Amino acid sequence: MQQKHIIVTCNYAARRRGLHKLQLIREARKTCPDVIIVLGEDLTRFRKASKDLYNFLKSQIWSGRAERLGFDEVFLDVSDIIDFNLNILNYNSLSDSFFHLDRSDPEVGFLYDASYYAGNTFPSSKLKDPCRAISTLSPSFGTLSVSDADILEVRLRLGSHLAQYLRHQLEEQRGYTSTVGISTNKLLSKLVGNVNKPNNQTTLRPPYLTTPDIGQSNVLMFMDDHEIGKIPGIGCKLSHKLRNYALGHDPKLDEGPVWGPPRDGVKARDVRLHPVMGPDVLAEVLKGPGSHKDTGSKVWGLLHGVDNAGIERARIVPRQISIEDSYLRLDTLTQVKKELYKLTISLIRRMHLDLTEADSDYGIDRGDDDVEDHGKGSRGIIVDATRRWLAHPRTLRLSTRPRPPTQSDGTRSRAFKRISRSTPLPSFVFRLNDPGVLIADKLVDEVVLPLFSQLHPEASDYDLSLINVAVTDMMETASDNRNSGGRDIGRMFKRQDEVLKNWRVEDRDVAPSQDDRNGLDDIDRDTQSMKSPLETPRPTEVAKGSEDEVLHTQASLVDDMVWDSDDDGEPELSGSCSTCGAIMPPFAMAAHERFHLNPD
DNA sequence: GAGGTATAG
C-alpha cells in the first residue's frame, strides 16, 4: 500500500518476495516488478474494519478488558474466563473437557482436550508430552498443595484453546485470519506471537521462574535471544544507547551516523549479563531528555520479561485526532493557506466521523454509528441534526516540521523536529447543521492561520516538510456507556447531573467554558495494584493477526494477571445483564434487554 | 496548560 513515494505496508505474500514496510516505490518495483500497489490515503475502511475487529473480540470476553494497539492488534485479558474454567476442570478426564464461555449457561462453549496445548508452543514441544505436570494434579487436588508452576501450566493450556477457538470464530464470522501469542503479560504475549506468523498461534510454556528442581526459566531463555531493539518499549533511542554501552563504547564518544540497524548483535542477554548491570546502571545509561523517570527499572524488567502494565479498556473516543501531510517543498503563504484549508476540512470530517453518533435514547443504541458513508466526498461533510457529540475537544494544535537549514559547511543538520502551537477550539465547530466547508473556512481564518503566524512570524522564512492539525483534550459526554463494559456506569450516572449542567446533548450543543467543567477529570478507573507476573505467574494470552489482503488483523489476548475478581470496582447501584453480564443501573436494564432482542 | 520527546503500527 502506497502513501507518497513509499510502500507503507504490505502483505505477507509481498514480504516473502522481499518487500518491506517503508520501502521506496521504485525499489519495490525493482525487487518485485509484478507488485500490485494500491493507494492508501483514505484509511476510512481500515478504521471501520479495525473497530469491527475490536468490537468482535471484546464481545467474546468477560472482563471487557480489550486494548487496541494500532489498527490490527488487540490485547485481551481473559483471566476470568481461564480461572472459571480452571476451577471446574476435571483432572480425571482432561481429554474430554468442556470450555465454558458463559457463566450462567453451561451449554455455551466448546469441547477441548486440556491435556495438551492447542497450536504451537515456545519452546516447541518435540514430543507431545500431553500429561506433563498433570500427574501432580491428582484427584485429591483440593487438599494437595499444587505448585504455582503447575497451575500456570494448566492455565496456559486453557488459554491456548481459547485462543484457538477465538481465532476460529474470527475467521468464520469475520473472515479474518490472525496470529496469536499467549502468555501472562502484554510484553510476553506480543513477543511470543511473533514466533509463528502468519495465521498461527504460540504459547510461551512454563517454567516462568528459574528454580533448582524445575530448571531454567523459559521466559529468560525467550527474552535473551531477542535483539534489544525488538523488545516493545525499547525503541531506536534506547536501543542505540544500550548498544553503545554493551559494545563498550563510551557513549559520549559515539560517532558515525547511526542509521538503519547500526550495529547488530546486541541481544537482551548481552545487556542483562553485562557486568554490574542493574536498574540503576540502566537508569544512568539511558537517561536523557525524553526518557521517563522510571526507565531504568522499566527496561530492566523488560529484559526479564516483566511487564506490569495492565490491559486497558479502549476509550469511546480517541484522545486526539490529527491530520497531517508532508511536502517536498512548501514555502509560500499561498501554498500554506491552501494546505491548511485542506487539512482543516479533513479534520472536521474526522471529528464528525469519530466524535459523533446517531442520537438515541439512553445512549444505548444498536451500535449503528455508521456515518462513514455520508462522509466520503471531500465536500461531503455530514450535516445531520440527529447526531450528537460523544466528546468535545477543547484544544486545537498546529504543528509544522521546518526543513532543517543546510549548513554553510555542507553538513545537513539532522534535526528534523516538529514545533507546535495550540489554542482553545472555538465552539462553532460543533454546530452540526452548518456546512463543514464553512466551519473549516472560519476555523482557518480565525484560528489556524493565527497559530501559523505564531509558529512562523517571519512572513516568508520557512520551508515546511510537514503540517499537522490536531484537536486534543477531549471532554467526553458522560451519557455514553458503551466502552465502559458496564464497570464505570454507576459512577458515570452519579456524575450525570453535573455533566448535564455543562453539556447540551442536542444539536446545538456548545462546549462549556473551561471554568465550568466539573469532576470529569478523574473519571478513570481506580488505580489497581499489580503484581509482577513472575512473582505470581498466571497465564495471559496475546493474539495478533495476520497481515493479509486489506486487513491487518492482529489481536492480542492477554489472560489476566492484573485483575482479581474481588477488586474490579463494580458500583453498588447496579444490576448485571443475564445475557452478557454487563453491569448497569437498574433503570437502564430494560433498554439494554431490548438491545439484546434486537441486535441490529 | 503548553510544548517537546519517545515509541508504536
Next chain:
DNA sequence: TTTTCTATACCTC
C-alpha cells in the same frame, strides 16, 4: 530522505 500518517504516554517548565 530517519521515509508515511497517526496515536499515545510522559517529560519539563
